[in-house]
Amino acid sequence: MTKSATSRDVARLANVSQTTVSRVLQGSARVDPVTREAVMNAIRQLGYLPSPAARAMRTNRTGTVALVVASLTSNPLYPALLQLLSSELRRNALHATVWEADRFGEDTARSLVESPIDGVIVATAVNAATPFLAQVAQRKPMVLVNRTVASEAFDQVTSDNAGGGRAVAAYFCDGGRRRIGLLSAQDYPASTIQDREAGFTQELLRRGVALAARDIARVRAFSYQEGLDAATAMMASGEFDAIFCVNDILGIGALDALRRGGIRVPARTWVVGYDDIPMCAWECVSLSTVRQPMEEMVAQAVAVLLRRLAGDRSPHQRIELPNAIVHRRSTVHQP
Template sequence: MAGRSTRPTLEEVAEAAGCSLATASKALAGRPEVAVATRVRVHAAAVELGYERRPRALAAQPKRRTILAAFDGFGSVYSASVLEGAMAAAAKADVEVVVGLTPTVEEGGVDAAWLERRAATGVLGILLVTALLADGLHETTERLGVPVVCVDAKSRDLGSIVTVGSASWAGAALGTQHLIDLGHERIAFAGVNKDFDFALERYAGYRSALERSGIEPDPTLAFPGDTEYSTGFAIGTRIARSPRPPTAIMCLCDAVALGVIEGARRSGLRTPERLSVVGFDDLQPAHWSSPALTTVRQPLRRMGALAARTLLRMADGHEPDSTRIQLATSLVVRSSTAPPADGEAGGEPGGDATAG
């Protein structure tokens, strides 16, 4: 048809997101009655299609205050929980949240050019969740004058960038101490990663708990990895096939822990009868798994809300109280941990369950 616009339409966004036209409109307007998962799908579809919302009826009104919440992916309950907290806090301040994706690790993560393009859209600030940040990015944020707050950044060179997270060191120490109190001595760690601050803190907390109890950390039981289920599955498989597997394992996150349980199970090592497993997050799948996962709970919704409130205060000209904000963690004991089987608590260090 002659003269028909080629701009993407709201109908196309709704179709891509798998929802009704009315729901898509409400999601883009930031209406609180739309489920978080649906809002994520609608915003992601709008970004993918290049849709720009231009409500004519509101054209004469002042421009809405907006922040950008950018994630490295939306495939986890973690992301939805943090986003729900951030959106609730923003709504109380009458601020809209635009949701987007950060560049992947393979694409080099968030760099100066990416940040400059987002800052140029006029947002009040940028919230980055589990994003990989390029080295020296704090210099760009200072130059642009647009506040940036990170939640669980996958980086170490953060400089003056404000980060919000949980007490990773204390949480991992708490989870490891639970295993020690059950009688375990040969305790592994899944997810050693020197590139992420939170991963380093959790590994350090694990080691500290062992050392305080007089147990020498065994480097062959320190398994490198990331936060993916597949990483845990591979580690669980390797442990189960070892002549002398550990009797317990502290994991970097719930996804890794659930992968460890399934990988070990498929290779004949059952949880908790032969392998006790502790996660870190307390996501909904931890409740549903079989056995239900013992884990360290971090307050994800509170983290998202605090990050959004901090970002808005910075946008209003206030200095943050701290550049490193950590919320308390707690241990949730379920059925994936138990005392070691008779005669299997410790043993001589070493063995063939190597982490290299």
């Protein structure tokens, strides 16, 4: 039987002390990035697996982080985000445990507080959940990613959704679009959707374009069918030359609705989505969209969590990263 690698083997290969190896495994901020990477390379090369039980007894840490996400079947964005988070945690010698929670409430908060986890990353949160999020943050290091709430009790990493909405409005206007439509959600509490819509409508107003009620369609759920039905109803009320869909699933449904109705895209109507899920790049879809910097958001969120786990008690941060429009065949004009 092959002998399992030990922390002494890792230290020898990385040319560091065992204390340094332990600090890397604990996520200590006292290790410089170059040394940390050398240790992580040695761990990967040797296939070293620290004993969870031994580490928990020695450090009072389990090396496990809870990832709280929305339903993984509702939007391809969430599985992609989960994969990125899990990979980034593994790269830093941490393990992920996945919690599906469309609504972050008292039961979720209690379970997280009582679970043997070191920290929490939440990718699904709304303002109504703020008291429950704060309860968890009092007991465990916690970071929100993608969505934000009105609180300074924990760190938050997101992209500039309002800026993304403004960019789409400017793109339409600069491209000569005049009859503009919005496909959004009905009473949806997430910051992502609210900010996208607000940025879009405010920029249109700034440019002298006011959306009437008939120019806005609202769906009950973010699904392909809802997007298709809503866009079909919009086109029945008049012809639009541009439609902004607040997420890509709605955008793909809207594209098919226009094609079924014999409306040429983009010759007559432009369509732009949001998130840049993988399907948008498929040849049969080719949806222009706003790309969120998911990799950078995840890297920042995990880096902040690592600092908190290492004892950083500085004021909590709200990090907002820029987005960019990706031009595909559902639009024409490229500034």
